[in-house]
Amino acid sequence: MVLIGIGWVSLGQALGQAPASSDGAALLKRLEAASAAGNAESAFRLGELYRVGQSGVTHDLRRAIQYYRQAVWLGNHPGAMNTLGILYEQGVG
Numbered sequence: 755m756v757l758i759g760i761g762w763v764s765l766g767q768a769l770g771q772a773p774a775s776s777d778g779a780a781l782l783k784r785l786e787a788a789s790a791a792g793n794a795e796s797a798f799r800l801g802e803l804y805r806v807g808q809s810g811v812t813h814d815l816r817r818a819i820q821y822y823r824q825a826v827w828l829g830n831h832p833g834a835m836n837t838l839g840i841l842y843e844q845g846v847g
Contacts, residue, residue: 779810782800782803785799794825795831800821801824805837819846
C-alpha cells in the first residue's frame with residue numbers, strides 16, 4: 755500500500771498535481787495528456803482508474819484494457835503486463 759501511495763505522490767509531483775486533490779476531472783485530464791504524450795505510467799494509472807471506477811471515473815473494463823495495452827506498448831510497464839495477464843486469465847479482454 756505504501757508503494758502505491760509513493761507512486762501516486764511521484765506521479766502527482768511529475769504532473770504538477772497535489773496528491774490529495776479531490777478534483778478527479780483535473781487528474782483525469784492530466785493523466786490523459788501525459789498518456790497521449792507517451793508516458794507509460796500515466797496510461798497504467800488510467801487503466802487502474804477505469805478498472806476500479808474511482809476519482810469520478812466510471813468503471814469501464816474495455817477502456818481499462820486499452821490503457822493497460824498502451825502502457826505495455828509505451829514502456830513495457832510491468833504493472834500493466836501483470837494486470838492484463840490476470841484479466842486475460844479471468845476471461846476478460
